[in-house]
Amino acid sequence: MESTSTHVISITNGEENIAPRKNNKTKTFHFSISFPPVFSRLRENKIHFSLFSIGSNLRNKQKKDTKRIIHSIKVGISLVLISLLYLLEPLYELVGENAIWAIMTVVVTFEFSAGATLGKGLNRGMGTVLGGGLGIMAAVLAQKLGGVVANPIIIGASVFFFGTIATYFRLFPSVKKRYDYGVMILILTFNLVVVSGVRTEDQKVWEIARDRLLTIVMGFVVCISVSLLVFPLWASDELHDSIVTRFQGLAHSLQVCLEEYVKFGTEKENKPAANFTICKSLLDSKSKDELLANFAKWEPWHGKFGFFYPWEKYLKMGEVLGELAAIILAVGGCLQDSTTPMALASASELESCEAIGSGIVWTLRELGDSMKQMRKCEAESHISAKLKAARAELLVISTSKIAAIENMDALALTSFVFLLKKVVDKVEELTKEVEQVGDIAGFRAHSTL
Structure with missing residues (x-):
């Protein structure tokens, strides 16, 4: 069967291609995806992600407890001296x-x-x-x-x-x-x-x-x-690690949210309750970031951080990450408030949303890795092109849906597409901030790794 019209959005890095789905009633979108099919992989590895999350929380708790013990001992030593x-x-x-x-x-x-x-x-x-x-x-x-x-x-x-x-x-x-x-x-x-x-x-x-x-x-x-x-504890390390963790946490939250609801639309399962704990925790993190940045400015040259390090850029990234967390919460609320939002979408539109979501998740993780390793993310050659393609695809979907709003569920789906576009905009803003930090702080080029 052939479709009446075809829209081609190409996003490649030469690793793999996903074959298009065809539908005689709707427009068909062809994708060549540069990032792995994370949603499909998540369906097969839910236990792995759960165990990884539990293990990560335990490691963080142990690390905080160790720091508290070290600080207490250091205070005792100082009082004795x-x-x-x-x-x-x-x-x-x-x-x-x-x-x-x-x-x-x-x-x-x-x-x-x-x-x-x-x-x-x-x-x-x-x-x-x-x-x-x-x-x-x-x-x-x-x-x-x-x-x-x-x-x-x-x-x-x-x-x-x-x-x-x-x-x-x-x-x-x-x-x-x-x-x-x-x-x-x-x-x-x-x-x-x-x-x-x-x-x-x-x-x-x-x-x-x-x-x-x-x-x-x-x-x-x-x-x-x-x-x-005596075992120095640096505020700069804590702020840097906190920002890196937020990239990974938001990527995982968005991944779980979109994967669950895409599966809900295709397999008609009971609607799951996605966990947005990470997103909620980022909404009131600004005061803590400002405090850590203030302390980091007093610290001497140590490790990977020198004098006049761009901590103000970290605060800006923290603000954008908080805004992104709020939008992801809105995406989840939009999907939960309707009865069968994704069921109203065609197979090609579901495929488009899944591919776009995979691209956003991949981008967030790539940005987080570049910050963690303190290397340049090469936004112009890799990330920006993918985000522009995702925005163009969302524009096509939203245009087709605005003219077909008949009930609240259709409106919820249109709102979902709009919010997904806002997510892309915020990720693009994050990309620019990470790129600027790399230039000011002198991150090493990707090719040197």
Whole structure:
């Protein structure tokens, strides 16, 4: 039997060809697919995917538990080392009761990742130096200019002025993101130094500021040394691995969703309930990404990450991945809300949707692999052509269906095709972001692997 018209969409890499289905009532679409038939393969390997997912979750849980244990041990080591200022007589004679400031520095500064510890320690150091310097100047000025009555007035006015100004700047988003703790320490140190100057002489104020700064530096050195030298935990690694995992997780979620519903349309099985846990978890991941990126910017050159690494691009990728997760959730909702959405599609349209879905899944995994291995994805020569072909095919399907909407199920199918097109658009945006990261970060070319 022959069809009245034929539309040919070619997507090749020379690996395999899928023969077309022909139908005398509908248009026939011929495909030469460059990626493996992942949906058909999934039908035969559901147990394998389930076991792989369970094993991956167990490995992630064990990895997190190990990191928690390492962090706890490192905090204990730091507290023991800084307590030597009290335990050893020569050290205690050097710092005296000011050793308590070193212990406080360790307790409040030591964070889970090296970047967080370094950022918080530097903030504490800068806040202490600036606050102490300003406090000394204000205390000396009050003692020189004021008497018994004017001295408290000048100090009170300086406390009000600096506290107000510092708090105002602390509310700016750019300052709050990276220097909030430093500004808070500046306010605290300034008040402690300037108020103590009311009851002490000029020389005593200098000694108080100097001793407190010295002990804070001691605590900071202990924190940084242990954090960087004893099994360092990097925020940059966590952010990088998190982004890579999202590519693979969204690819698997979309694969399962489309495969199940294509099979529902062809085999008339009971409608399954696809699992969208991964997609839902990505909807509120922006705050965590921003926190990790902020910590990563403080970290020194280590491993595969250098100075001025494009962490802002990672945040952009995280936003696009979150938007893609929302669209995938909408695709699942669109299919679940109708009774037999895929049954309304012709065999050629089912074949088209399956092929397009396979292409999107393959692209997401390819992008995730390129990020994981830190190599260029060669978007122009491989991925972009496939996405353009998928968009053209979806345009053909949606055009034919818009004119044939007769009931809610047909409308659901049309909405499904539209959402699938939005998925393609987001994947194309992701491709551009990955390509830009590769250029800025200097990823190695694919041919060097």
